[in-house]
Amino acid sequence: MTQSADLMELREEDIRSHYPAVVAMLEGFDHTPRIAKATDRPAPERSSGIGTRRRFRSTTPGLVTRSTARPEGVRLLERIEESDGGDALVSPVQATVMQSLRRALAISLAVGENYSEATGLKALKKENLEGRLAAGQSAEFSELLQAEALAVLYTFGNAAAFLLASSASEVSVELGGIDELLTDNAQLALHGALWELDQDLERFADNEAKLVAVVLAFAEVLMERVALRAQTAPRLGAFTGASWRVEADDFTIQGFSPARKARGSTLTMQFKKPNEVVGNHIAKYQAMKLAKMLMAYDFERKLNPFAEMGGFIFTFMGDGKPGTGKTTLIQMMAGLISEYCTNAGYPFRYQNFGIDNIDSYQGKSGQNAKAFINNVLDPNVIGFGTVDDIDQIAGKRGDRQSSAGQQEVTAVLMEAFAGANTVVRGNCTFGMFSNYPENVDDALRQRAGARFLVDGPQTRDDYIDILALLLGKKHDVPLGDHDLYAAQEIKRAVARSFEQHGRPQEDGLLRVWQETEAKIGRLDTIAKLGTYLKAIQEADERFTGRAIKNITDAVKVRAMDFELPDEWMEDPELFLFRPYDEKLAMLEEMRQPITVEMVIQEINRYADSEFRYADKSDEVAIEAMVRDFGRQEEAKRRYLGGKGGA
Known part of the structure; x- marks a missing residue:
């Protein structure tokens, strides 16, 4: 010894x-x-003449x-x-x-x-x-x-x-x-x-x-x-x-601490290339940036320079109508990270937490969620965890229709994403996806630091591009007067998408914006922006300090609004294998100044999503009540009609 x-x-x-x-x-x-x-359990039957064990024993x-x-x-x-x-x-x-x-x-x-x-x-x-x-x-x-x-x-x-x-x-x-x-x-x-x-x-x-x-x-x-x-x-x-x-x-x-071997998961999903994601410009751009951000993680220091600089996305929420491309976005991002990790020799671990992880045994769903979190958090791998259809998996607190297992999952995710013991190293990210984000617990939804609006194809060019993409190449239909995929050119499309958030998109938020500008003029100082935030809070009490933190984190990400060169991913010696301090200095040189326009756009992007969720939630409740009233009226009409006939 x-x-x-x-x-x-x-x-x-x-x-x-x-x-x-x-x-x-x-x-x-x-x-x-x-x-x-x-x-x-009875032993399995064996045919006569066949031995019950191998010959080589x-x-x-x-x-x-x-x-x-x-x-x-x-x-x-x-x-x-x-x-x-x-x-x-x-x-x-x-x-x-x-x-x-x-x-x-x-x-x-x-x-x-x-x-x-x-x-x-x-x-x-x-x-x-x-x-x-x-x-x-x-x-x-x-x-x-x-x-x-x-x-x-x-x-x-x-x-x-x-x-x-x-x-x-x-x-x-x-x-x-x-x-x-x-x-x-x-x-x-x-x-x-x-x-x-x-x-x-x-x-x-x-x-x-x-x-x-x-x-x-x-x-x-x-x-x-x-x-x-x-x-x-x-x-x-x-x-x-x-x-x-x-x-x-x-x-x-x-002692009683498990030893973990840095191993990646064997992925069987069908990866998608960025050009195969039509529309969803901001979501696609942020997913592509995030894939490269993860690769900046330093395995010796167990820290990512982006996390230290304040521009790292640890959790994000992707929401949109059914069929708008959430699964395609996951396939694209997982494919990019897998490709980068393979090239650099890094272990990559992808894991999805689905509805099949909800168990009827008390406490088991929480254990499954904890295991999912720990597997992705493992500091010895690059991790990407997704929770698809989170509105079905994590229950709203106080909702009697949510099972005990769903409530357990909600508690685990909230603690993991922004609890007292949460440590963001920058080696992994978690994405929550839903067609109905208004059904997600408010506090859990606000744990999502970034919002990816997955709204699918929007313009005429988008629809032409997706039709051509899905038809494939084995056909004789002429393309016509169209520059294929030109509308998907990422930088131009993203700039256009961000500019749209210079003013609110949702009617409720637009009224708050107009009333605030009418009182204090153009929002061009921190004091005026803070006044706007307070006005939003008065219109929606769920707009708390955590929302402000998420907005400022998004602004810091915008300050890192540069895409790491593809050469850095192709040749790891140029960046990935550099010492931590050198990587930090290289990124500091590329940082951009924070502008008023950036702050306004991120406030509106985040607040638009919250107002959109609230409007959807209210509209769903109103429609349900209307249906109930309609049923009551029809039942009353049939009941009275039956009595009259009698």
Whole structure:
């Protein structure tokens, strides 16, 4: 054992010394569950004459193979082999899972051995075996055994999750809790955990993708349960106060903190190019800028210069009518980030939180939302998280029609996006999308720092462009008198779109604007702009200090109203791989001064969206009441007509 600063090396020979015992454990052991109950599932029928196991099996004497004496026998290697439908040979994925479990178990036992030596537990074990353990030491002995069991269990889950991270896919499995959490001693603890894993594999691992997903999900649940139990357990200082390094795996053990491997997600979505997004000029422009902003993140400093300068978009809301291009915008932005990350060799992680993550079990929806947030926030990756149809996923507080799961999601998102513990590093961004943003909780909606109005094609040129795009090239229809895609030229279109917000677009806000200008004249000073903001607040009480912060953040983004050169994305040495301070200086040189026009446009853009949401919400409520009144009148007419006929 060597030590460097506070990080100790977990020697390879110490880990490998546990391989024989671990292989025997994976081959098979008997375990009668003490707390949990086995799943009552009949074994699958097999045709006569077909063997129940592979021909190539270990024949090492002493190892448990297939026992028929006790139904509680756990044979994980056989269980893993069954995940591919009975192929005669072990597949690469199955072999990876087997190797990872063997390695994780061996690492956990090596850590337990180190803990045992550091705390004197090793000597107490020897005395207990020899019958020399003093009566006054029994309580200490039991506490140390429990602490060792917790350390070994957590390290096993931590190592398994770390080693299998690179084999993960988009397939996910939702497991229940872990009941067979035994802490009498390390070996019994591992037997209980492996029994639980065997149960989960039997229930869910019907293909190789699910095999990996089950083991990863099990490891996460195991770590969560063990860490919770450890909060009240004594004698864990020797484990939590030390750090071990497994050099061969680039794996660090630091108490009850999970080790994360920087891995990206394998995306199967169909990416879109910017020219395939017709209309939505401001939304498209901001999404393209944001994709490049993310790439400025410095992995050594764990900070993005844009976040330090105040021009980074951490959360945004994309809203528009159905069919206006929200999904296309997501595909474009994810495609750009994926392309940039591939070129730079950065891990990219995209994750969507959808309606299928809402669970009927109390607390599970909140856990799913928390896992989604943590996966995207991981400072070792470039992350992009989306919440599509957020009006269906996150419930309004106080709304009786919202389920408990939806309320849990709302609470988690609000805390993550602008809570007391929120840290914006600039390595990730979250986009919330909705066709009906007026149905989103007001406080959650205001957590969105930027607003992307996804209004689809608007002009005649837009409609010609989208028709030509969707028709494709395999047709004989002439284009006619039109400069194809010229209207989509981003800088000209964006400038035109921003100019439109020099005056409000919504009628309610326009009245406030006109009344304010009539009283104090042209809005050209901070004092006059503040007066305008107060007038907006008087017209809409939801326009609070958070709205002002979102507006000023948007103005700072406008001050960064430059697009990082494409060459910087193509050749990472020009910018991405530069030291943090150099990147910061390069961006400072490109910063533009903040003008009155910028501030007015951003106030109107944000306030227009809030007035639009309020108007929609009121109009929907009025239409619902009108329908109800109409039904009542029709019911009364039919009722009176029926009585008259009688």
